[in-house]
Amino acid sequence: MNHPQGAASAIAARPKPWLLDLVLLGALWGASFLFMRIAAPEFGALPAAALRVGIAAVFLLPLMLLRGHGAALAQHWKPTLLIGVLNSGLPFAFFCFALLTINTGLAAVINATVPMFGALIAWAWFRERPSGSRMLGLVIGFAGVALLASRSAGLHAGATGDHAALWAVLACLAACLCYGVAASATRRHLGGVPPLATAAGSQLGATLFLALPALWFWPAQIPSLRAWLALLALGVACTGLAYILFFRLIERAGPARALTVTFLVPVFAVFYGAVFLGEHVTAWMLGCAAVIVCGVALSTGLVKLGAQKDARA
Template sequence: MTAPARRWAIDFVLLAAIWGASFLFMRIATVEFGPVATAALRVAIATAFLLPITLLRGQGAQLRARWKGVALIGVFNSGLPFLCFTFALLSITTGLSAILNATVPLFGALVAWVWLKDKPPAARLLGLAVGFAGVAMLAWDKASFKPDASGVAPGWAVLACLLACLSYGVSANAAKRYLGGLPALVTATGSQIGATLALALPAAWFWPARMPGAHAWLALIAVGVLCTGIAYILYFRLIEQAGPAKALAVTFVIPVFAVFYGVLFLGEHVTGWMLVCGAVIVCGTALSTGLLKPGGKA
Protein backbone atom coordinates (compact mmCIF):
# COMPACT_ATOMS: atom_id res chain seq x y z
CA MET A 1 0.00 0.00 0.00
CA THR A 2 1.38 3.40 -0.98
CA ALA A 3 1.81 6.15 1.61
CA PRO A 4 -1.17 8.25 0.30
CA ALA A 5 -3.40 5.16 0.27
CA ARG A 6 -2.30 4.30 3.80
CA ARG A 7 -3.14 7.82 4.99
CA TRP A 8 -6.67 7.83 3.60
CA ALA A 9 -7.26 4.28 4.83
CA ILE A 10 -6.36 5.38 8.35
CA ASP A 11 -8.63 8.43 8.04
CA PHE A 12 -11.43 6.18 6.75
CA VAL A 13 -11.32 3.78 9.71
CA LEU A 14 -10.85 6.61 12.20
CA LEU A 15 -13.82 8.54 10.80
CA ALA A 16 -16.08 5.47 10.93
CA ALA A 17 -15.01 4.83 14.53
CA ILE A 18 -15.67 8.46 15.53
CA TRP A 19 -19.05 8.73 13.83
CA GLY A 20 -20.04 5.35 15.23
CA ALA A 21 -19.36 6.72 18.71
CA SER A 22 -21.68 9.69 18.13
CA PHE A 23 -24.73 7.49 18.80
CA LEU A 24 -23.24 6.35 22.11
CA PHE A 25 -22.47 9.91 23.24
CA MET A 26 -25.87 11.21 22.13
CA ARG A 27 -27.59 8.43 24.06
CA ILE A 28 -25.66 9.25 27.25
CA ALA A 29 -26.35 12.98 26.96
CA THR A 30 -30.01 12.65 25.97
CA VAL A 31 -30.93 10.72 29.11
CA GLU A 32 -30.17 13.81 31.24
CA PHE A 33 -30.43 16.76 28.84
CA GLY A 34 -33.39 15.59 26.78
CA PRO A 35 -33.38 15.44 22.97
CA VAL A 36 -33.77 19.17 22.20
CA ALA A 37 -31.04 20.47 24.49
CA THR A 38 -28.69 17.66 23.43
CA ALA A 39 -29.07 18.46 19.73
CA ALA A 40 -28.72 22.21 20.35
CA LEU A 41 -25.61 21.91 22.48
CA ARG A 42 -24.00 19.50 20.02
CA VAL A 43 -24.18 22.02 17.17
CA ALA A 44 -23.27 24.94 19.46
CA ILE A 45 -20.12 23.17 20.64
CA ALA A 46 -19.27 22.22 17.06
CA THR A 47 -19.71 25.87 16.02
CA ALA A 48 -17.38 27.04 18.78
CA PHE A 49 -14.81 24.53 17.56
CA LEU A 50 -15.10 25.10 13.78
CA LEU A 51 -15.55 28.88 13.60
CA PRO A 52 -12.05 29.83 14.85
CA ILE A 53 -10.51 27.31 12.42
CA THR A 54 -12.47 28.85 9.53
CA LEU A 55 -11.35 32.35 10.48
CA LEU A 56 -7.71 31.30 10.97
CA ARG A 57 -7.71 29.81 7.48
CA GLY A 58 -8.86 33.11 6.02
CA GLN A 59 -12.29 31.87 4.94
CA GLY A 60 -14.34 34.25 7.08
CA ALA A 61 -15.20 36.53 4.14
CA GLN A 62 -16.68 33.64 2.17
CA LEU A 63 -18.71 32.60 5.20
CA ARG A 64 -20.07 36.13 5.68
CA ALA A 65 -20.96 36.44 1.98
CA ARG A 66 -22.98 33.21 1.84
CA TRP A 67 -23.97 32.66 5.45
CA LYS A 68 -27.76 32.82 4.93
CA GLY A 69 -27.90 30.00 2.39
CA VAL A 70 -25.39 27.88 4.27
CA ALA A 71 -27.19 28.43 7.56
CA LEU A 72 -30.55 27.44 6.06
CA ILE A 73 -29.11 24.23 4.69
CA GLY A 74 -27.56 23.62 8.12
CA VAL A 75 -31.04 23.36 9.62
CA PHE A 76 -31.65 20.30 7.42
CA ASN A 77 -28.07 19.05 7.47
CA SER A 78 -27.56 19.14 11.24
CA GLY A 79 -30.36 20.70 13.30
CA LEU A 80 -33.31 18.51 12.29
CA PRO A 81 -31.36 15.22 11.91
CA PHE A 82 -29.59 15.56 15.26
CA LEU A 83 -32.91 16.35 16.95
CA CYS A 84 -34.55 13.32 15.33
CA PHE A 85 -31.77 10.97 16.38
CA THR A 86 -31.65 12.21 19.98
CA PHE A 87 -35.43 11.73 20.18
CA ALA A 88 -35.13 8.22 18.73
CA LEU A 89 -32.35 7.20 21.11
CA LEU A 90 -34.74 7.55 24.04
CA SER A 91 -36.47 4.40 22.81
CA ILE A 92 -34.32 2.36 20.41
CA THR A 93 -30.73 1.16 20.62
CA THR A 94 -27.70 2.99 19.30
CA GLY A 95 -27.00 0.06 16.96
CA LEU A 96 -30.45 0.18 15.38
CA SER A 97 -30.18 3.95 14.96
CA ALA A 98 -26.83 3.57 13.22
CA ILE A 99 -28.18 0.87 10.87
CA LEU A 100 -31.03 3.18 9.88
CA ASN A 101 -28.48 5.99 9.42
CA ALA A 102 -26.86 3.86 6.70
CA THR A 103 -29.87 4.68 4.49
CA VAL A 104 -28.68 8.29 3.99
CA PRO A 105 -27.25 7.59 0.50
CA LEU A 106 -30.56 5.90 -0.43
CA PHE A 107 -32.51 9.02 0.44
CA GLY A 108 -29.89 11.18 -1.25
CA ALA A 109 -30.32 9.24 -4.51
CA LEU A 110 -34.12 9.35 -4.20
CA VAL A 111 -34.20 13.11 -3.59
CA ALA A 112 -31.80 13.69 -6.51
CA TRP A 113 -34.14 11.67 -8.75
CA VAL A 114 -37.34 13.46 -7.66
CA TRP A 115 -35.97 16.99 -7.23
CA LEU A 116 -32.99 17.29 -9.58
CA LYS A 117 -34.39 14.85 -12.19
CA ASP A 118 -31.20 12.81 -11.86
CA LYS A 119 -32.73 9.46 -12.75
CA PRO A 120 -30.45 6.58 -11.72
CA PRO A 121 -29.70 3.71 -14.12
CA ALA A 122 -31.36 0.31 -13.72
CA ALA A 123 -28.75 -1.12 -11.33
CA ARG A 124 -29.12 1.84 -9.00
CA LEU A 125 -32.90 1.63 -9.15
CA LEU A 126 -32.55 -1.98 -8.06
CA GLY A 127 -30.35 -0.79 -5.20
CA LEU A 128 -33.02 1.69 -4.08
CA ALA A 129 -35.63 -1.08 -4.09
CA VAL A 130 -33.37 -3.48 -2.15
CA GLY A 131 -32.33 -0.82 0.36
CA PHE A 132 -35.84 0.34 1.13
CA ALA A 133 -36.98 -3.29 1.37
CA GLY A 134 -34.38 -3.72 4.10
CA VAL A 135 -35.71 -0.61 5.84
CA ALA A 136 -39.26 -1.98 5.66
CA MET A 137 -38.11 -5.31 7.12
CA LEU A 138 -36.33 -3.57 9.97
CA ALA A 139 -39.14 -1.09 10.64
CA TRP A 140 -41.76 -3.86 10.66
CA ASP A 141 -39.93 -5.47 13.56
CA LYS A 142 -40.28 -2.18 15.49
CA ALA A 143 -43.74 -1.27 14.25
CA SER A 144 -45.30 -0.85 17.70
CA PHE A 145 -46.60 2.65 18.36
CA LYS A 146 -47.32 1.87 22.00
CA PRO A 147 -45.05 3.90 24.32
CA ASP A 148 -42.45 1.87 26.19
CA ALA A 149 -40.75 2.62 29.52
CA SER A 150 -39.07 5.70 28.00
CA GLY A 151 -42.43 7.19 27.01
CA VAL A 152 -41.55 6.99 23.31
CA ALA A 153 -42.98 4.30 21.03
CA PRO A 154 -40.33 2.38 19.01
CA GLY A 155 -42.33 2.97 15.83
CA TRP A 156 -42.08 6.73 16.22
CA ALA A 157 -38.37 6.42 16.98
CA VAL A 158 -37.78 4.50 13.73
CA LEU A 159 -39.76 7.10 11.78
CA ALA A 160 -37.70 9.86 13.40
CA CYS A 161 -34.48 8.19 12.20
CA LEU A 162 -35.86 7.90 8.67
CA LEU A 163 -36.93 11.56 8.74
CA ALA A 164 -33.36 12.45 9.75
CA CYS A 165 -31.98 10.46 6.81
CA LEU A 166 -34.44 12.15 4.42
CA SER A 167 -33.34 15.53 5.79
CA TYR A 168 -29.70 14.60 5.13
CA GLY A 169 -30.65 13.67 1.57
CA VAL A 170 -32.44 16.97 0.98
CA SER A 171 -29.60 19.04 2.42
CA ALA A 172 -26.92 17.20 0.44
CA ASN A 173 -28.73 17.86 -2.84
CA ALA A 174 -29.48 21.46 -1.85
CA ALA A 175 -25.80 22.03 -1.09
CA LYS A 176 -24.86 20.53 -4.44
CA ARG A 177 -27.31 22.81 -6.24
CA TYR A 178 -26.88 26.09 -4.39
CA LEU A 179 -23.50 26.04 -2.62
CA GLY A 180 -21.18 24.96 -5.41
CA GLY A 181 -17.69 26.41 -5.20
CA LEU A 182 -17.71 27.05 -1.46
CA PRO A 183 -14.88 25.51 0.57
CA ALA A 184 -16.06 22.48 2.51
CA LEU A 185 -14.98 23.99 5.84
CA VAL A 186 -17.12 27.08 5.18
CA THR A 187 -20.14 24.89 4.47
CA ALA A 188 -19.52 22.83 7.59
CA THR A 189 -19.10 25.86 9.84
CA GLY A 190 -22.05 27.77 8.40
CA SER A 191 -24.30 24.76 8.69
CA GLN A 192 -23.48 24.38 12.39
CA ILE A 193 -24.18 28.09 12.92
CA GLY A 194 -27.57 27.75 11.20
CA ALA A 195 -28.48 24.69 13.25
CA THR A 196 -27.44 26.46 16.46
CA LEU A 197 -29.64 29.48 15.68
CA ALA A 198 -32.60 27.23 14.80
CA LEU A 199 -32.36 25.17 18.00
CA ALA A 200 -31.46 27.93 20.49
CA LEU A 201 -35.00 28.95 21.48
CA PRO A 202 -36.44 25.40 21.57
CA ALA A 203 -33.47 24.34 23.73
CA ALA A 204 -34.11 27.20 26.17
CA TRP A 205 -37.76 26.18 26.38
CA PHE A 206 -36.99 22.49 26.95
CA TRP A 207 -33.91 22.99 29.12
CA PRO A 208 -33.76 20.32 31.86
CA ALA A 209 -35.06 21.43 35.25
CA ARG A 210 -32.19 19.66 36.98
CA MET A 211 -28.59 20.36 35.98
CA PRO A 212 -27.15 17.30 34.24
CA GLY A 213 -24.09 15.63 35.71
CA ALA A 214 -20.48 15.59 34.54
CA HIS A 215 -21.00 12.35 32.60
CA ALA A 216 -23.62 13.96 30.34
CA TRP A 217 -21.55 17.11 29.84
CA LEU A 218 -18.47 15.09 28.86
CA ALA A 219 -20.58 13.12 26.38
CA LEU A 220 -21.83 16.37 24.85
CA ILE A 221 -18.34 17.83 24.54
CA ALA A 222 -17.18 14.60 22.90
CA VAL A 223 -20.04 14.53 20.39
CA GLY A 224 -19.64 18.24 19.63
CA VAL A 225 -15.85 18.45 19.30
CA LEU A 226 -14.86 14.91 18.29
CA CYS A 227 -17.90 13.54 16.44
CA THR A 228 -18.86 16.79 14.73
CA GLY A 229 -15.95 19.24 14.54
CA ILE A 230 -12.99 16.89 14.09
CA ALA A 231 -15.08 14.38 12.13
CA TYR A 232 -15.98 17.05 9.56
CA ILE A 233 -12.30 17.86 9.06
CA LEU A 234 -11.47 14.17 8.59
CA TYR A 235 -14.40 13.75 6.20
CA PHE A 236 -13.39 16.64 3.97
CA ARG A 237 -9.76 15.48 4.01
CA LEU A 238 -10.93 12.01 2.97
CA ILE A 239 -12.90 13.48 0.06
CA GLU A 240 -9.80 15.36 -1.03
CA GLN A 241 -7.43 12.39 -0.73
CA ALA A 242 -9.61 9.46 -1.83
CA GLY A 243 -12.60 10.99 -3.64
CA PRO A 244 -16.28 11.27 -2.73
CA ALA A 245 -17.14 7.64 -3.55
CA LYS A 246 -14.71 6.22 -0.99
CA ALA A 247 -15.72 8.89 1.53
CA LEU A 248 -19.37 7.91 1.07
CA ALA A 249 -18.53 4.27 1.80
CA VAL A 250 -17.80 5.22 5.42
CA THR A 251 -21.58 5.14 5.94
CA PHE A 252 -21.47 1.35 5.65
CA VAL A 253 -18.85 0.91 8.37
CA ILE A 254 -20.37 3.25 10.97
CA PRO A 255 -23.00 0.71 12.14
CA VAL A 256 -20.25 -1.83 12.89
CA PHE A 257 -18.62 0.52 15.38
CA ALA A 258 -21.95 1.79 16.75
CA VAL A 259 -23.20 -1.75 17.44
CA PHE A 260 -19.86 -2.64 19.06
CA TYR A 261 -19.92 0.43 21.33
CA GLY A 262 -23.57 -0.18 22.27
CA VAL A 263 -22.91 -3.77 23.27
CA LEU A 264 -19.67 -2.95 25.10
CA PHE A 265 -20.66 0.19 27.00
CA LEU A 266 -24.47 0.10 27.21
CA GLY A 267 -25.11 -3.65 27.31
CA GLU A 268 -27.38 -3.45 24.26
CA HIS A 269 -28.68 -6.63 22.65
CA VAL A 270 -28.14 -7.24 18.94
CA THR A 271 -30.60 -9.56 17.23
CA GLY A 272 -29.97 -11.69 14.19
CA TRP A 273 -32.84 -9.91 12.43
CA MET A 274 -31.11 -6.55 12.90
CA LEU A 275 -27.95 -7.91 11.30
CA VAL A 276 -29.85 -9.44 8.37
CA CYS A 277 -31.78 -6.22 7.71
CA GLY A 278 -28.60 -4.19 8.10
CA ALA A 279 -26.87 -6.34 5.47
CA VAL A 280 -29.81 -5.86 3.07
CA ILE A 281 -29.74 -2.08 3.61
CA VAL A 282 -25.98 -1.86 3.08
CA CYS A 283 -26.14 -3.96 -0.11
CA GLY A 284 -28.98 -1.82 -1.46
CA THR A 285 -27.15 1.37 -0.59
CA ALA A 286 -23.96 0.14 -2.26
CA LEU A 287 -25.95 -0.65 -5.42
CA SER A 288 -27.85 2.64 -5.40
CA THR A 289 -24.66 4.70 -5.11
CA GLY A 290 -22.73 2.77 -7.74
CA LEU A 291 -20.15 1.45 -5.26
CA LEU A 292 -21.34 -2.06 -6.13
CA LYS A 293 -21.85 -2.77 -9.83
CA PRO A 294 -23.41 -6.07 -10.95
CA GLY A 295 -21.17 -7.71 -13.50
CA GLY A 296 -18.66 -4.87 -13.27
CA LYS A 297 -15.81 -3.62 -11.15
CA ALA A 298 -16.91 -2.39 -7.74
Protein backbone atom coordinates (compact mmCIF):
# COMPACT_ATOMS: atom_id res chain seq x y z
CA MET A 1 0.00 0.00 0.00
CA ASN A 2 2.85 2.38 0.81
CA HIS A 3 4.94 1.47 -2.21
CA PRO A 4 3.08 3.67 -4.76
CA GLN A 5 3.34 6.69 -2.44
CA GLY A 6 7.08 6.08 -1.98
CA ALA A 7 7.58 5.81 -5.73
CA ALA A 8 5.63 9.05 -6.28
CA SER A 9 7.74 10.81 -3.67
CA ALA A 10 10.93 9.59 -5.31
CA ILE A 11 9.76 10.87 -8.70
CA ALA A 12 8.79 14.23 -7.21
CA ALA A 13 12.16 14.56 -5.51
CA ARG A 14 14.07 13.72 -8.68
CA PRO A 15 15.80 16.81 -10.14
CA LYS A 16 13.94 18.36 -13.06
CA PRO A 17 15.99 17.97 -16.28
CA TRP A 18 15.17 21.53 -17.37
CA LEU A 19 16.59 23.15 -14.22
CA LEU A 20 20.15 22.83 -15.50
CA ASP A 21 19.15 24.47 -18.78
CA LEU A 22 17.47 27.30 -16.86
CA VAL A 23 20.51 28.03 -14.70
CA LEU A 24 22.94 27.71 -17.61
CA LEU A 25 20.84 30.05 -19.75
CA GLY A 26 20.75 32.60 -16.94
CA ALA A 27 24.53 32.34 -16.62
CA LEU A 28 25.07 32.82 -20.37
CA TRP A 29 22.73 35.77 -20.76
CA GLY A 30 24.12 37.31 -17.58
CA ALA A 31 27.62 36.99 -19.05
CA SER A 32 26.51 38.78 -22.22
CA PHE A 33 26.45 42.09 -20.32
CA LEU A 34 29.99 41.47 -19.09
CA PHE A 35 31.29 40.75 -22.59
CA MET A 36 29.45 43.72 -24.11
CA ARG A 37 30.95 45.92 -21.40
CA ILE A 38 34.43 44.68 -22.39
CA ALA A 39 34.01 44.90 -26.16
CA ALA A 40 31.91 48.04 -26.68
CA PRO A 41 34.48 50.63 -25.46
CA GLU A 42 37.07 49.38 -27.97
CA PHE A 43 34.83 48.56 -30.93
CA GLY A 44 32.06 51.08 -30.42
CA ALA A 45 28.40 50.22 -29.93
CA LEU A 46 27.43 49.52 -33.54
CA PRO A 47 30.49 47.48 -34.60
CA ALA A 48 30.30 45.42 -31.38
CA ALA A 49 26.62 44.65 -31.95
CA ALA A 50 27.21 43.83 -35.62
CA LEU A 51 30.04 41.43 -34.89
CA ARG A 52 28.00 39.72 -32.17
CA VAL A 53 25.10 38.91 -34.50
CA GLY A 54 27.46 38.12 -37.38
CA ILE A 55 29.33 35.52 -35.33
CA ALA A 56 26.03 34.08 -34.09
CA ALA A 57 24.75 33.81 -37.67
CA VAL A 58 27.88 31.98 -38.79
CA PHE A 59 27.44 29.61 -35.85
CA LEU A 60 23.69 28.99 -36.25
CA LEU A 61 23.20 28.84 -40.03
CA PRO A 62 25.17 25.58 -40.58
CA LEU A 63 23.31 23.96 -37.68
CA MET A 64 20.00 25.03 -39.20
CA LEU A 65 20.93 23.59 -42.59
CA LEU A 66 22.11 20.33 -41.02
CA ARG A 67 18.72 20.01 -39.31
CA GLY A 68 16.99 20.49 -42.67
CA HIS A 69 15.26 23.79 -41.86
CA GLY A 70 16.60 25.74 -44.84
CA ALA A 71 13.29 25.50 -46.70
CA ALA A 72 11.39 26.93 -43.74
CA LEU A 73 13.70 29.95 -43.62
CA ALA A 74 13.42 30.45 -47.39
CA GLN A 75 9.61 30.42 -47.12
CA HIS A 76 9.47 32.95 -44.27
CA TRP A 77 12.61 34.97 -44.91
CA LYS A 78 11.01 38.43 -44.94
CA PRO A 79 9.42 38.37 -41.44
CA THR A 80 12.38 36.42 -40.07
CA LEU A 81 14.93 39.01 -41.20
CA LEU A 82 12.77 41.89 -39.97
CA ILE A 83 12.23 40.28 -36.59
CA GLY A 84 15.99 39.82 -36.38
CA VAL A 85 16.36 43.59 -36.54
CA LEU A 86 13.87 44.04 -33.68
CA ASN A 87 14.99 41.08 -31.57
CA SER A 88 18.77 41.33 -31.98
CA GLY A 89 20.12 44.14 -34.13
CA LEU A 90 18.58 47.16 -32.40
CA PRO A 91 18.56 45.78 -28.81
CA PHE A 92 22.20 44.69 -28.92
CA ALA A 93 23.24 48.09 -30.27
CA PHE A 94 21.22 49.88 -27.57
CA PHE A 95 22.75 47.79 -24.79
CA CYS A 96 26.28 48.25 -26.14
CA PHE A 97 25.69 52.01 -26.16
CA ALA A 98 24.30 51.94 -22.61
CA LEU A 99 27.21 49.89 -21.29
CA LEU A 100 29.60 52.63 -22.34
CA THR A 101 28.17 54.51 -19.35
CA ILE A 102 26.43 52.23 -16.86
CA ASN A 103 27.41 49.06 -15.06
CA THR A 104 26.52 45.57 -16.23
CA GLY A 105 24.31 44.91 -13.21
CA LEU A 106 22.22 48.03 -13.77
CA ALA A 107 21.69 47.20 -17.47
CA ALA A 108 20.72 43.62 -16.61
CA VAL A 109 18.21 44.77 -13.98
CA ILE A 110 16.52 47.02 -16.54
CA ASN A 111 16.56 44.12 -19.00
CA ALA A 112 14.35 42.27 -16.53
CA THR A 113 11.49 44.55 -17.60
CA VAL A 114 11.25 42.78 -20.98
CA PRO A 115 8.23 40.63 -19.91
CA MET A 116 6.41 43.82 -18.84
CA PHE A 117 6.94 45.38 -22.26
CA GLY A 118 5.83 42.08 -23.78
CA ALA A 119 2.58 42.25 -21.79
CA LEU A 120 1.95 45.83 -22.90
CA ILE A 121 2.59 45.06 -26.57
CA ALA A 122 0.38 41.95 -26.42
CA TRP A 123 -2.34 44.11 -24.86
CA ALA A 124 -2.12 46.64 -27.69
CA TRP A 125 -1.61 44.11 -30.50
CA PHE A 126 -3.73 41.13 -29.50
CA ARG A 127 -6.17 42.94 -27.18
CA GLU A 128 -5.06 40.69 -24.31
CA ARG A 129 -6.12 42.93 -21.44
CA PRO A 130 -4.02 42.27 -18.32
CA SER A 131 -5.78 41.28 -15.11
CA GLY A 132 -5.81 43.54 -12.06
CA SER A 133 -2.70 42.00 -10.52
CA ARG A 134 -0.84 42.23 -13.82
CA MET A 135 -1.74 45.90 -14.18
CA LEU A 136 -0.44 46.50 -10.67
CA GLY A 137 2.77 44.70 -11.63
CA LEU A 138 3.26 46.96 -14.65
CA VAL A 139 2.91 50.06 -12.48
CA ILE A 140 5.28 48.68 -9.81
CA GLY A 141 7.85 47.54 -12.36
CA PHE A 142 8.05 50.81 -14.23
CA ALA A 143 8.12 52.72 -10.94
CA GLY A 144 11.18 50.66 -10.01
CA VAL A 145 12.86 51.62 -13.30
CA ALA A 146 12.05 55.30 -12.70
CA LEU A 147 13.61 55.11 -9.24
CA LEU A 148 16.64 53.35 -10.67
CA ALA A 149 17.08 56.04 -13.33
CA SER A 150 16.70 58.86 -10.82
CA ARG A 151 20.24 58.35 -9.54
CA SER A 152 23.57 57.75 -11.28
CA ALA A 153 24.60 54.99 -8.87
CA GLY A 154 25.17 52.61 -11.76
CA LEU A 155 27.75 54.72 -13.58
CA HIS A 156 31.04 52.89 -14.08
CA ALA A 157 34.46 54.44 -13.55
CA GLY A 158 35.23 57.12 -16.08
CA ALA A 159 31.59 57.96 -16.85
CA THR A 160 30.19 61.13 -15.33
CA GLY A 161 26.99 63.12 -15.40
CA ASP A 162 23.38 62.38 -14.64
CA HIS A 163 22.39 63.00 -18.27
CA ALA A 164 24.73 60.24 -19.42
CA ALA A 165 23.07 57.82 -17.02
CA LEU A 166 19.62 58.93 -18.19
CA TRP A 167 20.45 58.35 -21.86
CA ALA A 168 21.91 54.95 -21.01
CA VAL A 169 18.78 53.92 -19.11
CA LEU A 170 16.58 55.13 -21.98
CA ALA A 171 18.67 53.05 -24.39
CA CYS A 172 18.12 49.97 -22.21
CA LEU A 173 14.38 50.65 -22.12
CA ALA A 174 14.35 51.05 -25.91
CA ALA A 175 16.04 47.65 -26.20
CA CYS A 176 13.41 46.11 -23.92
CA LEU A 177 10.64 47.68 -26.02
CA CYS A 178 12.18 46.15 -29.14
CA TYR A 179 12.18 42.73 -27.46
CA GLY A 180 8.50 43.13 -26.56
CA VAL A 181 7.52 44.08 -30.11
CA ALA A 182 9.61 41.24 -31.53
CA ALA A 183 7.90 38.69 -29.30
CA SER A 184 4.43 39.66 -30.52
CA ALA A 185 5.63 39.90 -34.13
CA THR A 186 7.12 36.41 -33.90
CA ARG A 187 3.86 35.08 -32.51
CA ARG A 188 1.88 36.80 -35.28
CA HIS A 189 4.04 36.03 -38.32
CA LEU A 190 6.28 33.06 -37.49
CA GLY A 191 3.97 30.65 -35.72
CA GLY A 192 4.89 27.06 -36.58
CA VAL A 193 8.29 27.97 -38.04
CA PRO A 194 11.09 25.78 -36.59
CA PRO A 195 12.79 27.73 -33.77
CA LEU A 196 16.28 27.06 -35.14
CA ALA A 197 15.26 28.57 -38.49
CA THR A 198 13.89 31.63 -36.71
CA ALA A 199 17.04 31.97 -34.59
CA ALA A 200 19.48 31.62 -37.49
CA GLY A 201 17.46 33.79 -39.87
CA SER A 202 16.99 36.51 -37.28
CA GLN A 203 20.74 36.74 -36.66
CA LEU A 204 21.30 36.97 -40.41
CA GLY A 205 18.75 39.78 -40.64
CA ALA A 206 20.39 41.64 -37.77
CA THR A 207 23.80 41.24 -39.41
CA LEU A 208 22.59 42.69 -42.72
CA PHE A 209 20.93 45.58 -40.88
CA LEU A 210 24.04 46.52 -38.88
CA ALA A 211 26.73 45.81 -41.48
CA LEU A 212 26.95 49.25 -43.14
CA PRO A 213 26.60 51.30 -39.91
CA ALA A 214 29.29 49.11 -38.33
CA LEU A 215 31.68 49.73 -41.21
CA TRP A 216 30.99 53.47 -41.04
CA PHE A 217 31.78 53.60 -37.32
CA TRP A 218 34.59 51.03 -37.38
CA PRO A 219 37.26 51.96 -34.83
CA ALA A 220 40.42 53.63 -36.11
CA GLN A 221 42.56 51.73 -33.60
CA ILE A 222 42.73 47.94 -33.76
CA PRO A 223 40.87 46.47 -30.75
CA SER A 224 42.76 44.29 -28.30
CA LEU A 225 42.72 40.50 -28.25
CA ARG A 226 40.66 40.72 -25.04
CA ALA A 227 37.91 42.62 -26.86
CA TRP A 228 37.93 40.16 -29.78
CA LEU A 229 37.65 37.19 -27.41
CA ALA A 230 34.76 38.90 -25.63
CA LEU A 231 32.91 39.27 -28.94
CA LEU A 232 33.62 35.65 -29.86
CA ALA A 233 32.12 34.55 -26.54
CA LEU A 234 29.16 36.88 -27.13
CA GLY A 235 28.40 35.48 -30.55
CA VAL A 236 28.95 31.77 -29.95
CA ALA A 237 28.01 31.23 -26.30
CA CYS A 238 25.75 34.12 -25.27
CA THR A 239 23.81 34.23 -28.54
CA GLY A 240 24.17 30.99 -30.53
CA LEU A 241 24.22 28.44 -27.71
CA ALA A 242 21.84 30.54 -25.62
CA TYR A 243 19.22 30.47 -28.38
CA ILE A 244 19.43 26.70 -28.59
CA LEU A 245 19.12 26.40 -24.80
CA PHE A 246 16.20 28.80 -24.68
CA PHE A 247 14.15 26.92 -27.28
CA ARG A 248 14.97 23.59 -25.62
CA LEU A 249 13.85 25.05 -22.30
CA ILE A 250 10.52 26.07 -23.81
CA GLU A 251 10.03 22.52 -25.10
CA ARG A 252 10.95 20.86 -21.78
CA ALA A 253 9.42 23.25 -19.24
CA GLY A 254 6.98 25.45 -21.14
CA PRO A 255 7.02 29.21 -21.83
CA ALA A 256 5.99 30.22 -18.29
CA ARG A 257 8.91 28.44 -16.63
CA ALA A 258 11.30 29.56 -19.36
CA LEU A 259 10.31 33.14 -18.55
CA THR A 260 11.70 32.82 -15.03
CA VAL A 261 15.21 33.05 -16.50
CA THR A 262 14.53 36.80 -16.35
CA PHE A 263 15.12 36.66 -12.61
CA LEU A 264 18.45 34.81 -12.93
CA VAL A 265 20.10 37.05 -15.53
CA PRO A 266 20.58 40.11 -13.25
CA VAL A 267 21.96 37.89 -10.47
CA PHE A 268 24.67 36.50 -12.73
CA ALA A 269 25.34 39.89 -14.35
CA VAL A 270 25.83 41.61 -10.98
CA PHE A 271 28.10 38.78 -9.84
CA TYR A 272 30.23 38.88 -12.99
CA GLY A 273 30.49 42.66 -12.87
CA ALA A 274 31.57 42.70 -9.24
CA VAL A 275 34.11 39.86 -9.61
CA PHE A 276 35.66 40.58 -13.01
CA LEU A 277 35.20 44.36 -13.38
CA GLY A 278 35.18 45.48 -9.77
CA GLU A 279 31.79 47.16 -10.15
CA HIS A 280 30.20 48.54 -7.00
CA VAL A 281 26.70 47.36 -6.10
CA THR A 282 24.80 49.92 -4.01
CA ALA A 283 21.88 49.41 -1.65
CA TRP A 284 19.82 51.72 -3.88
CA MET A 285 20.40 49.47 -6.91
CA LEU A 286 19.46 46.35 -4.92
CA GLY A 287 16.31 47.99 -3.57
CA CYS A 288 15.18 49.15 -7.01
CA ALA A 289 15.99 45.70 -8.41
CA ALA A 290 13.72 44.12 -5.80
CA VAL A 291 10.90 46.49 -6.80
CA ILE A 292 11.38 45.67 -10.49
CA VAL A 293 11.44 41.91 -9.83
CA CYS A 294 8.17 42.19 -7.87
CA GLY A 295 6.64 44.11 -10.77
CA VAL A 296 7.81 41.55 -13.32
CA ALA A 297 6.50 38.65 -11.21
CA LEU A 298 3.06 40.26 -11.02
CA SER A 299 2.89 41.56 -14.61
CA THR A 300 3.79 38.16 -16.08
CA GLY A 301 1.32 36.25 -13.91
CA LEU A 302 4.01 34.28 -12.08
CA VAL A 303 2.60 35.75 -8.86
CA LYS A 304 -1.08 36.65 -8.54
CA LEU A 305 -2.96 38.77 -6.04
CA GLY A 306 -6.58 37.72 -5.63
CA ALA A 307 -6.23 35.04 -8.31
CA GLN A 308 -9.85 33.94 -8.13
CA LYS A 309 -11.12 37.45 -8.57
CA ASP A 310 -8.84 38.01 -11.56
CA ALA A 311 -9.93 34.74 -13.11
CA ARG A 312 -13.57 35.88 -13.08
CA ALA A 313 -12.77 39.31 -14.54
